[in-house]
Amino acid sequence: MITLRQLxxxxxxxxxxxxxxxxxAGNITTYRMDEDTLCYGILVCKSMRRQxxxxxxxxxxxxxxxxxxxxxxxxxxxxxxxxSLALHHAAGFTPVRSENSDVCLFETHLL
Numbered sequence: 594m595i596t597l598r599q600l601x602x603x604x605x606x607x608x609x610x611x612x613x614x615x616x617x618a619g620n621i622t623t624y625r626m627d628e629d630t631l632c633y634g635i636l637v638c639k640s641m642r643r644q645x646x647x648x649x650x651x652x653x654x655x656x657x658x659x660x661x662x663x664x665x666x667x668x669x670x671x672x673x674x675x676x677s678l679a680l681h682h683a684a685g686f687t688p689v690r691s692e693n694s695d696v697c698l699f700e701t702h703l704l
Contacts, residue, residue, distance in 0.1 A: 595649035597621070597657065606631060607657070611650045618646050621654055629664035635677075647677070651684050659703040668699045 595618070597609040609621040619637035626632050633654065637646050658666060668686060670677045672695050686699035 595646060595653065597650060597653045599657075607661075609650075609654065609657075611635075611637070611646060613641060613644070613646055616641070619650075621650065623658075626667060629662075630667060631658060631663050631665075632667040632669060634669070643676070647680055648683070651680065655701070655703055662704070664702060664704045666701050666703055670697045670699060671695060672697050 594614060596612045598612065600608040600610055600620075602608055606623045606625045608623065610617060611619040611621065617638070618641045619635065621633055621635050623631040623633045635647050635650065635654075655666060666686075667689075668677075668681055670681060672678075678697060681699040684701070686701045689698045689700050
């Protein structure tokens with residue numbers, strides 16, 4: 594079972610620890626782009642990758658941010674990170690134009 598625990602700090606751009614059962618599995622960091630939009634990054638521990646942890650954590654993140662009134666979520670993904678590209682496509686994120694060919698931008702609307 595995947596759970597998120599909010600870490601202490603800035604409440605307008607929350608950070609979360611990801612747990613798989615009792616094991617720390619990674620973290621999610623967000624930063625505010627504007628009043629209604631957060632950009633996020635997710636990091637799963639190397640030993641826990643390829644187990645569906647990011648895919649299970651993402652809907653939990655979206656639910657938490659939706660409850661906070663966040664309307665839009667953006668992800669910046671390295672163009673070579675095929676696992677993350679597939680994750681965002683599968684989660685219904687829409688690719689948006691990126692000025693840097695090494696980074697792909699994805700967005701989804703939460704509200």
